[in-house]
Amino acid sequence: MINVGVLGATGAVGQRFVQLLANHPWFRLTTLTASERSAGKRYQDVVNWRLDVPFPEEVGSLVVEPTNVSAVSDLDIVFSALPADIATTLETDIAAAGVGVCSNASSHRMDSDVPLVVPEVNPDHLGLIDVQRDRGTDGFIVANPNCSTIVLCLSLAPLMPFGFSHLTVATMQAISGAGFQGIPAMEIYDNVVPYIGSEEEKMEREPLKIMGSFDGSEIRDAPFKVSASCHRVPVIDGHTMAVWADTPAPVAEVIEAYRTYAPPISGLPHLPAESVHYTDESTRPQPRLDRNRGGGMTVSVGRMREGLRYVAMGHNTIRGAAGASVLNAELIVSKKYV
Template identity: 65%
Template structure:
């Protein structure tokens, strides 16, 4: 069994990690870390469990550790739900100490030696782990992208062979993306907020790396421009994207590209039967109805029209965060890095 831990286990993404790892067939959830005020206490006493799934009682009496290198030194993998400012130095220290760090934080996503990984989309980018090892790091850092970037990149992957020239995207992003205490109720009820700090920059930059080509030593990024406009809406879970793509194909070719695309591998525990689900109904996907497809790991695409225009949607804290990170770790095991 592979021993793993969760850094920042009491927050929104941390709780998703715990949910996904509590009964994982490959990974043994051994250590949970949180702030100093929670350290030394049972997890069930310090976490305010807010997920729709039942609290995993088998984890309840796990004593929370401080978030330090020493607290996780005996683990194989740590899954990081840390804030970016804390993650930047701490994740590097843990990787240097020999740990595999699968991170949801943004701190190292654009580091040229760190894979920005969506397991089914760019699995060859795990080659950057060897670059980290060649530069003297005993462990490694592997990151998953921003939540909306994951939905966008999954939807663009089938269109890459059709000569994408330009991408524009407008997002309608759920409030859980800001964390449990991120947006006051009076601010979001009966409201749409047309700004999410640094989100548009992430969506413009991260897909270039994800969809780029690994040449054996570095990522050669894609060159077409991506313009994003991001909005927060009063939905609990599920990010929806309206996407406009200029490409060297018509709408029928685009539909076939979406329908015929398949993941390059299968059989990982967190992997859905279908990474992409294509809707033909004119009013789908919808966040409430479709965010939990594939146990929250499927990205839905619908309203494919001339332009090329379409709607994409996915569960932001599962596929867009913890689930993608766990799937990345499963891919590392499959490829022999663990």
């Protein structure tokens, strides 16, 4: 078994990490960290469990550690649910101490030597771990993209062979993406907020790196552009987006490509049976009906029309956050980096 820990285990994404790792077949969850006020107490006594699944009692008695390098230096992998301002330095220090970091934070996503990975899309980008290790440490950082970027990139995977030069995407993003305390009730009830700080910039930059080519030493950006408009809507979980791609591909051929799509990886515990599910129903996908498909790891696509236009939806805290990092770690182990 591989010993792992979670940085920031009491927050929204941290709780998802704990849920997904509590009974993992490959990983043994031994360490949970949080703020100083929680350190030294049992996890079950400090966490305000808010997920729609039962609390994993088997980790309740773990004593929470302070969030620092020494707390995790004896682990094989740590999963980071830290805010970006804290993660920037701490993740670097943990990697320098010889520990693998699978990060949900935005701090290092665009660093030239950090792979920004969606396992079904760009597993070869893990080769950047070797570039990091050339600096003389066994540790490394592997980042997963922004939650909405992951949904977009998975929805694009079957479309890539047809080619396109410009994407336009309009998102309708769930409130859980802002964290438990992220958006006041009076701001989102009966409302749509047409702005999410830095979200559009992430969606316009990150897909170019993810869909880019790895030449053994660096990533060359994919040759297309993305225009994004991001909106917060009163949905608890599940990011929905409308996508326009300037490809002349016939709709029937594109739909068949979605139905027959198979990712270039297999055998990972959290890899769903369908990474991308295509639905013919004219009113789908919908967050409430489709977000938990594949244990929350499947991205659903529908309403494919000439133009080319479609709708995509995925669970933002599972597929778009904690589940993405866990799947990255499983890929890392399968490639024998740990």
